[in-house]
């Protein structure tokens with residue numbers, strides 16, 4: 356990165372970048388004022404340290420992540436995620452709310468997402484089975500159903516067990532419907548619908564069981580898990596039960612030829628014309644972020660999958676969610692093209708009445724769920740063959756500004772007979 360001393364004034368900097376249209380934003384966004392929405396401390400002398408509320412002038416969007424700005428006559432780089440378009444100020448709630456709660460809970464007030472979740476039979480039946488198989492242990496117990504949505508889990512508790520009370524907590528407007536459903540089904544003496552954010556909850560007692568369906572893309576997106584862990588610390592008895600009890604994130608190297616062909620190779624000769632110069636922008640546009648609704652076929656796996664993270668939800672701390680990293684090694688078991696990696700999650704529910712646990716696995720070897728699979732596409736496919744080794748690391752990093760978002764950084768080395776063949780690294784935002 357250029358040194359910030361290179362920029363003595365805006366006109367100098369602008370002249371030096373004249374015609375440099377490689378990374379400049381369209382005219383309408385350059386030279387606009389932006390507001391800093393989160394403190395930033397420079398980590399080298401090409402960057403600026405800024406405080407939330409500072410106003411800067413955007414000079415050049417060098418990349419999606421780093422922008423060259425002017426602040427009171429001094430130029431330097433700042434992370435784009437820390438800036439908000441002051442002239443195009445959205446509702447204060449958007450700029451000042453890193454949790455985007457208005458948008459988030461707004462998305463759950465209609466039936467669309469609830470229909471999708473209830474239509475997911477493997478997901479919903481797993482929760483029903485957990486309640487069914489533990490019905491005697493739930494007798495006389497207090498249960499917290501966090502983020503109950505339409506209340507389906509609370510209904511299972513009332514139908515298949517005899518708990519003392521179920522607190523069905525739901526922050527979105529759907530809670531009004533949930534109240535009506537509970538009344539209509541005659542279980543309002545047992546199931547108490549509370550329209551409240553879990554963070555502001557006030558219950559009459561601690562609970563014996565905290566059950567929640569909080570899992571998002573790549574397990575963590577939405578970071579509803581933070582709400583669940585905070586509710587655990589505040590409301591779950593010392594010997595209380597967390598359902599799910601543990602959660603895992605799995606990864607496998609894979610081929611995705613159809614995806615690559617449809618999105619990139621397509622441009623080689625549409626209607627017998629050579630549009631191949633569009634392949635690089637197509638790669639950037641379609642593969643910069645993961646595909647969250649991909650369906651990985653088992654035969655496209657290039658090795659056995661591995662478990663990256665195994666989280667114990669009774670002991671996990673919120674601070675651990677900021678950054679999680681893990682090394683991996685895959686032994687390729689078939690010749691083919693490595694187009695990318697696919698991730699999915701599984702959650703386990705401790706069984707209170709017999710050995711073992713119940714599991715909901717959202718991977719390619721289990722019944723398909725509404726989460727489908729998350730495909731991380733490399734920019735270029737790589738030829739691999741049986742007995743090659745794909746080793747590397749993955750870093751899940753929570754977005755320091757937009758608290759429901761994260762990034763996944765994949766680094767890989769492909770080796771053949773102990774000789775390094777290919778090395779690579781790519782950062783995937785989910786979604787900011």
Ligand SMILES: NC(=[NH2+])NCCC[C@H]1O[C@@H](n2cnc3c(N)ncnc32)[C@H](O)[C@@H]1O
Nearest residue numbers: 463502504525526527552553568569570582
């Ligand atoms: N598996 C998921 N990715 N999402 C499915 C559960 C999400 C449900 O929990 C509600 N919800 C999410 N966070 C909270 C919270 N902190 N407090 C109350 N309700 C919540 C949200 O409004 C929605 O109805």
